[in-house]
Amino acid sequence: MPPVPLPESARKHMLRTMMLIRVVENQVQTLFSENVIQGTTHLANGQEAVAVAMAAHVNPRRGDTVTCTYRGHSHALALGMQLRPFFAEMMGRTGGCSKGKGGSMHLTDLSIGLIGTFAVVGAGLPISVGAALTAQIKRNGSVHLAIFGDGSVNIGAWHESLNLAAVWKLPVIFLCENNLYGEYTPYLRTSPVAHVADRAAAYGLPAIIVDGQDAEALHAALRQASEHAQNGSGPTLIEAKTYRYSGHSRTDPAAYRPAGELEQWLARDPIQILADRMIADRQIDAQEIARLQAEVEAEVNSAIQWALAQPFPNTETLYEDIWAS
Amino acid sequence: MTVLAYRDAVRRALDEEMARDENVIFFGEDVARAGGVFKVTPGLFEKYGEDRVRDTPISETAIIGSAIGAAITGLRPVIEIMFADFAAVAYDQIVNQAAKMRYMSGGQISVPLTIRMAHGAGMSFGAQHSQSCEGWFMSVPGLKVAVPGTPADALGLLKTAIRDPNPVVFLEHKALYADRADVPDGEHLVPFGKAALCRSGQHVTIVAIQRMVQMALKAADLLAQEGIECEVIDLRTLSPLDVETVQLSLRKTARLITVEESPLAGGWGGLVISRIMDEAIWLLDAPVVRVTMGEGIIPFSPPLERALIPDEQRIIAAVRQLGIKR
Numbered sequence: 001m002p003p004v005p006l007p008e009s010a011r012k013h014m015l016r017t018m019m020l021i022r023v024v025e026n027q028v029q030t031l032f033s034e035n036v037i038q039g040t041t042h043l044a045n046g047q048e049a050v051a052v053a054m055a056a057h058v059n060p061r062r063g064d065t066v067t068c069t070y071r072g073h074s075h076a077l078a079l080g081m082q083l084r085p086f087f088a089e090m091m092g093r094t095g096g097c098s099k100g101k102g103g104s105m106h107l108t109d110l111s112i113g114l115i116g117t118f119a120v121v122g123a124g125l126p127i128s129v130g131a132a133l134t135a136q137i138k139r140n141g142s143v144h145l146a147i148f149g150d151g152s153v154n155i156g157a158w159h160e161s162l163n164l165a166a167v168w169k170l171p172v173i174f175l176c177e178n179n180l181y182g183e184y185t186p187y188l189r190t191s192p193v194a195h196v197a198d199r200a201a202a203y204g205l206p207a208i209i210v211d212g213q214d215a216e217a218l219h220a221a222l223r224q225a226s227e228h229a230q231n232g233s234g235p236t237l238i239e240a241k242t243y244r245y246s247g248h249s250r251t252d253p254a255a256y257r258p259a260g261e262l263e264q265w266l267a268r269d270p271i272q273i274l275a276d277r278m279i280a281d282r283q284i285d286a287q288e289i290a291r292l293q294a295e296v297e298a299e300v301n302s303a304i305q306w307a308l309a310q311p312f313p314n315t316e317t318l319y320e321d322i323w324a325s
Numbered sequence: 326m327t328v329l330a331y332r333d334a335v336r337r338a339l340d341e342e343m344a345r346d347e348n349v350i351f352f353g354e355d356v357a358r359a360g361g362v363f364k365v366t367p368g369l370f371e372k373y374g375e376d377r378v379r380d381t382p383i384s385e386t387a388i389i390g391s392a393i394g395a396a397i398t399g400l401r402p403v404i405e406i407m408f409a410d411f412a413a414v415a416y417d418q419i420v421n422q423a424a425k426m427r428y429m430s431g432g433q434i435s436v437p438l439t440i441r442m443a444h445g446a447g448m449s450f451g452a453q454h455s456q457s458c459e460g461w462f463m464s465v466p467g468l469k470v471a472v473p474g475t476p477a478d479a480l481g482l483l484k485t486a487i488r489d490p491n492p493v494v495f496l497e498h499k500a501l502y503a504d505r506a507d508v509p510d511g512e513h514l515v516p517f518g519k520a521a522l523c524r525s526g527q528h529v530t531i532v533a534i535q536r537m538v539q540m541a542l543k544a545a546d547l548l549a550q551e552g553i554e555c556e557v558i559d560l561r562t563l564s565p566l567d568v569e570t571v572q573l574s575l576r577k578t579a580r581l582i583t584v585e586e587s588p589l590a591g592g593w594g595g596l597v598i599s600r601i602m603d604e605a606i607w608l609l610d611a612p613v614v615r616v617t618m619g620e621g622i623i624p625f626s627p628p629l630e631r632a633l634i635p636d637e638q639r640i641i642a643a644v645r646q647l648g649i650k651r
Contacts (some may be wrong), residue, residue, distance in 0.1 A: 001608070016380055025383035040389065062397070065394075065397075065398060065531075067394075068536075096431070097431065097432035098429060098430050098431030098433070099432070101429055101430075101431050102429040102430060102431065103427055106429040106430070108426075108429065108430035108431070108433055108434065109433070110430075110433045110434070113432065114395075115394075115397050115398070116422075116426060116429075116430070116434070118422075120417050120421050120422075123417055123418065123421065125390070126387045126389070126391050126392070126393070126394065126395035126418065127388055127390050127393050127422065128394060129390065129391040129394060130390060130391035130392055130393055130394020130395040130397070130398070130402075131394040131395070131397065131398045132394070132397070133391055133394065133395045134394070134395045134398040134399055134400050134401075135398075136376075137350065137376050137377070137395075137400065140383020144394075156386055156414075157386045157387070157390065157418075160382070160384035160386050160387035161386075161387055161390070161391075163382055163384065163387070164382060164384055164391060165388040167382065168379075222532075226646070230533070240646055263609065320432065321427060321428050321430075321431055322427065322428050322467055323427075323467075323491055324427060324432075324435040324436075324437075324490035324491050325490065
């Protein structure tokens with residue numbers, strides 16, 4: 001699907017958000033190396049365009065929801081998660097979006113429609129299908145997004161979800177970030193078909209393959225899928241061809257990548273692609289980009305300082321939030 | 326009072342709650358048009374329509390996962406897993422997602438979900454359609470586990486489960502579906518975490534659930550002929566667990582037997598006993614006895630199956646082990 005030019009304001013918002021995500025992910029990596037953030041984390045550098053194009057189609061006030069994967073910082077931030085609760089959660093401190101009980105792999109914020117970040121591969125898909133079931137029964141016109149990686153497409157939950165959503169014609173969009181690797185193994189070594197989108201035919205679903213580095217192409221694909229869902233035609237499978245610049249998780253140097261592959265993808269950086277287009281259309285210049293960069297860096301640094309000042313949760317909260325009453 | 330079969334009590338609970346709250350929906354394999362393989366839910370599809378009562382593909386992961394998604398976004402789904410054994414296919418959705426989503430979100434999310442499943446042995450269905458699966462779920466914080474043993478409890482506990490804002494695993498014993506007994510007329514709710522005293526006696530406390538309560542009552546009848554009086558307790562829910570009622574009984578009997586239709590390892594009897602050891606060991610005058618199916622796997626052959634599953638004779642043998650002097 002080709003890009004469709006968006007208004008200047010929408011372009012600028014997407015550009016700024018992608019820059020913000022990039023700065024955040026780089027800072028997360030640094031905070032990890034300093035042991036300020038513990039556990040594990042999965043960075044989305046290189047995949048920012050998918051997140052910002054997706055978020056442009058989510059309206060929480062209408063009841064739209066999103067489930068994403070443990071490589072989900074980009075989605076949370078694009079949807080509008082505030083930086084302070086984001087960083088406090090990453091550090092396991094009070095003030096975190098989930099009071100420090102979720103962490104990097106379980107970011108949740110109902111106010112922005114993010115009903116869950118799933119760290120068991122494929123587990124979020126049936127839950128998005130259920131959110132879409134609510135939409136169908138309540139007839140509220142909402143649209144629901146299930147975001148997953150190419151590594152999810154061989155697990156049962158994936159197939160069961162596409163099938164059920166197709167049978168019931170539910171307003172859900174299955175958005176695949178195909179970053180070429182399921183953990184350490186290339187997609188083509190685990191799939192007999194070249195494209196994730198090829199599998200849609202098995203469920204009678206429309207599929208769209210889209211350049212995952214081009215925010216405007218993604219935006220157009222998502223618009224088509226969103227309209228398809230809203231007019232009662234059911235789900236669409238979108239396959240965004242993208243790439244993660246870093247390894248699977250913090251301990252993975254990605255030594256399995258062929259020489260030159262990373263460089264090829266770096267030459268198609270999603271931030272650069274949109275910035276170049278805006279420069280060509282005289283909507284932004286290098287000076288303004290530098291100003292935006294300084295602005296988001298200051299915002300991120302301020303949020304990190306705030307989060308660092310938050311205490312760790314009191315152990316009295318240990319058994320809270322298990323049961324609803 | 327009305328005499329109702331256990332399966333009809335389940336249906337009445339569903340019917341009443343669907344009539345009361347339009348957010349209650351119900352789906353599963355063959356539950357709508359066919360009324361369920363155990364004929365528990367006929368009529369609901371006709372009464373509430375295909376939006377709220379749905380047949381699904383054979384897809385346990387999608388059934389449970391989509392019910393979680395619907396629960397999070399404002400509905401109160403009740404779903405049926407045809408045989409509890411099949412929950413293993415979708416274990417992730419139950420124990421990693423439904424049970425933990427509230428906690429992982431710092432209390433933002435509620436999962437008001439009822440997962441109905443038929444479990445239990447006694448019908449020669451073999452190893453994968455006969456297990457008592459309560460142990461798979463009661464070890465998971467974030468799940469409630471209900472195990473009704475009578476039509477009245479099936480009605481009252483299911484209504485409570487559907488109104489609960491948390492995920493509830495609701496295990497119906499398939500060998501009890503045809504059992505008929507009195508059920509109160511009008512609104513009947515049974516609270517979770519409240520065991521039932523089924524028979525009073527001063528010599529020994531027998532704690533059981535579902536079909537094993539019936540076995541315990543049979544054993545108690547036989548033992549009464551020789552003057553041994555058993556107190557029989559039906560736990561009714563395993564999470565929350567009512568240890569207090571067991572303690573009260575032990576103040577009188579000082580002897581404890583648990584009867585489980587499940588393996589020795591990981592069973593609720595072990596939890597009841599450990600709680601008694603921790604909280605009230607001084608109440609006991611004798612070693613405790615667990616009657617279980619040991620390390621067995623449920624066989625097909627009817628005589629073999631009968632030999633594995635505890636019955637009144639094995640309970641009587643357990644009581645004799647205690648050497649009660651009348």
